[in-house]
Amino acid sequence: MALALALVVTGCAAPRQDPGVRLEAALVSPTDIALRWRGRDPGAAGHVIEFATEPQGPYTILGFLPPEQNSYTHPDLMPRTTFHYRLRPYYGAASAPVDVTLGDGPYPKPGPGWAEPRVIPGGSPGTRPVGGEGAAPTGLTATVTQADGVAFRWADRARDEEGFLLEDRPAGRPDYRVIAVLAPDVNAFGLVTLPEERHASYRVRAFRYGPPSNVVRRTTGDDLPSPTTGED
Structure with a gap:
């Protein structure tokens, strides 16, 4: 099932940051970015991975992920483009099924x-x-x-x-x-x-x-991985 998003675009990063999660990103091919993170809030129902192509957003949701997941690959991206990523926990109890x-x-x-x-x-x-x-x-x-x-x-x-x-x-x-x-x-x-x-x-x-993690950014390349990397 493709994720049906009625709330697709989220706002800019809040000034408060989640100190318990550390997000990392690596360019694993010219147009594929692999994300990994350490730490999580045990009270969270899961977390949301988001991306933007501008430093201040707006951010778009890539997926709602289960709490035990700690990696995500964003594939087949536009070449020569800088992508910004952040992770946010979300909270709330579910109904009876x-x-x-x-x-x-x-x-x-x-x-x-x-x-x-x-x-x-x-x-x-x-x-x-x-x-x-x-x-x-x-x-x-x-x-x-x-x-x-x-x-x-x-x-x-x-x-x-x-x-x-x-x-x-x-x-x-x-x-x-x-x-x-x-x-x-x-x-x-x-x-x-x-x-x-x-x-x-x-x-x-x-x-x-919940509050967002640190923001990481990677720039896609052409035939070779781009040397442009950075982290906020």
């Missing part, structure tokens, strides 16, 4: 815009801070709307989320992965699945970002 099995129908007729991230009125606004007790979304439901479509709804319990993450674990996979990043207050979203997701478990998470 729901299992979905896609069948052969019949299916309920979905309403217009069923797959768009949206806020369904009538729910109580969240009152709990992300990371606090009872802030995880509740009441997650999944309705199969077509041969490859699933409509999700949930109750928002957090008051200060920076967004929601929809995660799935297809049958046979050991861990959940982030498949969609949604705006704050969203409580409904429709997913068009891939064949491997005909049977999968889903959950949703209200989240907040």
Whole structure:
């Protein structure tokens, strides 16, 4: 599943930095950059790797990564271009999971815009801070709307989320992965699945970002690796 980002571009680096994580970058081919890092916050749900092509951003999310992952390769990049990278933890508890099995129908007729991230009125606004007790979304439901479509709804319990993450674990996979990043207050979203997701478990998470790591930069080359390196 390609990551569906409703929040693609993030802001410039915050002045506060995460002192517990150290990010490193190496040019492993003229157009491939390998990233590695040391240290992590044990309370984080995972971390986000981001890049920019200007020193002050804006930054674009490459991926939401599980907490145990400590490397990432950014491949097939534009030549003779400087890329800036940073890592940020994110926090927040996930909802209880729901299992979905896609069948052969019949299916309920979905309403217009069923797959768009949206806020369904009538729910109580969240009152709990992300990371606090009872802030995880509740009441997650999944309705199969077509041969490859699933409509999700949930109750928002957090008051200060920076967004929601929809995660799935297809049958046979050991861990959940982030498949969609949604705006704050969203409580409904429709997913068009891939064949491997005909049977999968889903959950949703209200989240907040932590402070960024140090920023590293590398410049891609042509036939030979560029000598331009640096670190902020």
